[in-house]
Amino acid sequence: MTTLDDPAPRPDTADPPRDSARQGRKRPRRRRDLALFWFALPGTVLLLLFHYVPLLGNVIAFQDYQPFIGIMHSRWSGVDNFTVLFNGDPAFLHALVNTLELTLIQVVFVFPAPILLALALNSLVSERVKKSIQSVLYLPHFLSWVVVVAIFQQMLGNAGLVNVFLHANDLGSWNIVGNPDLFKEVLTSQVIWKDTGWGTILFLAALSRVDNDLYEAAAVDGASRLRQTWHVTLPSLRGLIVLLLILRLGDALSVGFEQIVLQQTGLERNTTEVLDTYVYNNGLVYGEWGVSAAVGLVKGLVGVALVLGANKVAHIFGEEGVYQK
Known part of the structure; x- marks a missing residue:
């Protein structure tokens, strides 16, 4: 309780504002992390240039794309390139079935x-x-x-x-x-x-x-090596297994382009064709650029849907998955 006789607090002895204190703590952290920022910058630039900027090229899935006149002057075709997905093209169906079998x-x-x-x-x-x-x-x-x-x-x-x-x-x-x-x-x-x-x-x-005490406790309880693996080791790996499985599902429709292309010679195309080689053969070999882009775009969207769906299922079963709720 203050009285009239109590001196007023001096401005220079008052507590500094919280915002200024927070800013003061951030400055050393910025200087400390500056080197890490410069180290990460080249990788970030390469990621943007070669992974995200090329995504803009998916626009040719909606065009009658001709490489000699470019994206800006190619005729728009709407969803005509996607009809191969729904009209039962035999080559596409063979590629889809082979891809799903290899994925499984x-x-x-x-x-x-x-x-x-x-x-x-x-x-x-x-x-x-x-x-x-x-x-x-x-x-x-x-x-x-x-x-x-x-x-x-x-x-x-x-x-x-x-x-x-x-x-x-x-x-x-x-x-x-x-x-x-x-x-x-x-x-x-x-x-x-x-x-x-x-x-x-x-x-x-x-x-x-994994804590060795868990194995010692299981051994004291009479658990065999197989029981220790089932009740101690595998539960410790469960989160990592779920994470890698979700990421694998996101890449499920990509089953090894280079590996398959190297071994397609002399074999029936119906047996060896997968979605990646279908995109390659129709685009670069036969010049069906729009159809290839449409198939590749749908393949990428299916991969995203699989990751999101699998991550949701992981949350239902109490796992963190790729990202938390």
Whole structure:
């Protein structure tokens, strides 16, 4: 309680305004983060130039686009280019069915492979052995698809090492690479061989953060190694598995353009065509630019819808997903 005799507070001793104090705290933070900003700027510019600016080119999906006269002078065709999606074009339907089949196969067989391999590596006691095996398993990821396809052809092709050995011992031959009936199986095995080792990195990092006390408590309760994996390890990986599965669904209709193009020669187009190669063949090879853009645009929109839908389902089951509510 103040009285008339109490001196008024001096202006220079009064508490500084909250806004000025907040600004004072932000200035050192800006100076500290300035270097990080400059480091992120080139990547941000490249992302905008090569990922977001090209999205404007989707306008040709609504044009009778002719590359010689450009986007500005091409005739508008409305939704005529999208009729291939709804009129039952046989080539498009074959590409769609093949894409969906490969997507299902890769989700069932390719996606769990890094999880199983990470669990197997995590069970190794010797760190030296674990690191040596990891180094060997990472190597195929750094090979281009040209090299990977060449290796499979040299090993499993009609004139490959396996068939040479079989012929030399009068054991017949195996028609594996180049057999249209085994095309999807060969593609899946190539993806598993190339990327499974690299895919274990995130799962091994997540496993390294699991508290060992949980395993000790489970062992005290009499849980076997299998029970510990089911009740301790997998619940610890559940959030990461859900996140990667949602991201995989967003890219579900892209099943390996370069890998498939390299192996289409000599095989029936109905067996090997997927949406990515359909866009490539109709656009660059046959000049149907508008139709290719329409198919690519719909494919991208379906991917976005799958991510949003899967993320909503993850929220329903109590997971964070790609982004929180």
